[in-house]
Amino acid sequence: MENDFKCLSYTFREGPVQDIPSVGREIKKFIDRKNIESHVFIQTCNRAEAYFFSNSLENSIPDKAILREGKEALNHLLEVTAGVDSLIVGETEILSQVREAFKNSVRKNQIGPKLKGVFDWALEFGKKVRRETEISTGKVSVASIGLDHAQDILKEFTGKKAIIIGAGKIGTTAARFLKDAGIGSIFVANRTYERAVELSKEVGGESYRLSRFPELLPEVEIIICATSAPHYILTEDKIPELSEKKVLLDLSVPTNV
Template sequence: MDTSYEIYVLGLNHRFAPVEVRETLSYEADEIPRYLQRLLQDDTFAEAFILSTCNRTEIYVVGKVTAPIQELLERFILETRPAFVSRHRDLFYFLEGEAAIRHLFRVAAGLDSMVLGEPQILGQVKEAFQIATEAGSAGTLLRRLFNFTIIAGKRVRSETALGEGAVSVAYAAVELAHKIFKDLSNLNALLIGAGETGELTARHLREKRIGRLYITNRTFSRAEQLAAVLDGTAIPMRQLPEVLREVDLIIGSTSSREFILTRDQVKALLPHRAGRPLFLIDIAVPRDFDPEINRLPNVFLHDIDDLQQIVQRNLEKRREQVPRAEKIVDQEVQNYLNWRKTLQVTPTIVALREKLEAIRQRELEKYRHRVSPEEFEHLKRVTHGIINKILHLPIVQLKKYNNGNPDGLLRIDVVRELFDLEDDDD
């Protein structure tokens, strides 16, 4: 009996599940190929890929429409991830067909991310696609789905401002510095504190081509490690007074209970700076820099509240872009569905016949004025018969593939590609 197939997704993400639940369901990249092969051992599934990040785990399959897909995928998860407690199954979402396709496109576009518009997810989706392709679990439907997914993600980034503006404190600090100085390449910067936020800030500074980057930390070895990775210069805390005379930008990111820099310390530096302005950005809580520093001449201090305001403004700007981004997603979903329709036999047969008929007509026109009207009519009848004979067997074979099976869809897709029928249905 012929069986139709559809695209399904079972998933769990940051919207519905806390991190302690999500971490029990994550899959490492090097083990995913093994699990994909395990999925495909069940002939219910023809194709599959797994997207697993810190904020989501989603299993996409091409499966038989007559099968209990959700039940089978939940069983697969419980078998492969014993730490995932069965009572958490109510946190899953299960989508099929167009809803599953739209969900994937929204994920790739950053519309479903914890941080709206974050750029990393598109790369993570690409990696998931690559793993599935190399594992041999991506067939006709998923390979083309991958193409449209990447197109949707790239279009949202290039045609909207969904991914623009800093939406993290670390990036907002660097964006503020860039706004103040315009060009950071001729500046010296000092990062005080080499923890997670400090490291992220330093990486953003490097991306903005900061000139010389000094890094200090109470644990000096940590400063050395980060400096080695980011081509910076590690300095011990005791050398701060000397370095402070050289730098133009200071970023504080420690967890100190006392001020790292006081008003008097900074005031003592000013005579040695030859009138150069000094900018300080405090992203620490508690604060690293005495707020009284801001009263000194030619010294400018911004704290985390200032940065949070920047983040909030940028988030509001991103939210304004959501309708445009959703429209692009809808367009690409429709484009994918239109492609799916071309895999139906009747449109393919019609397109193939029209293609060959167009070739026949073009070639006949070359002889219209070279032969008599009677001979031309004879040529028309003969070539029409040839076209019918050429098409007979391919049409018979194509009709055998009209069963919704991915193998049949692949054969139809090959025919359309061989005869360049794609444009006929755009």
């Protein structure tokens, strides 16, 4: 692999995940400033990365970002698509997230043939690793592992109630897990009420507007915060006096509690 293949990256390994959105914005600004038309930009809960070809970047890369070049950049991309570089090794979402970022570049005509060839190969490699190994068996998401711990604390989910604040991908994963685990009731609160209705119908729960979640907290044993808001959602002033302990999982990025 030529040394002009580059990866600008900031992940959970480099620092707090709360910094990913801001570092991601700086990486995108850098790409625009350098007029790098052919690139793939990936941003998830645990990483912000740009892949591209360039002869020289001088010494102007964004603060906190890591620059990888040549074989190191390629190996990193392969580790990402294989799920090896994930917070939960073997997690399956990253492959679809990389694929969607790649397709987004194709749709915008922001990818040249050389970079397209690299990503075609890397995506196929990620599929092959999952097909021929057991890397993606067992619990392979932060939500499922967190809820396993919640079940250990509560002993069982039968008859218990849970509220999920946020109906995006992570909130949906949590809701489906709770339904399969036999939870008694699921309340879904979301900024876009229609999405709360959709998810609650899927899992047999109840839907609420986001503003109503504080009044539901005394009724539940499990509180799951899973939004992508850039500010705190669950603050001390929004938590009423509780008569019993609750299990609280903050699955948001950045932190919302």
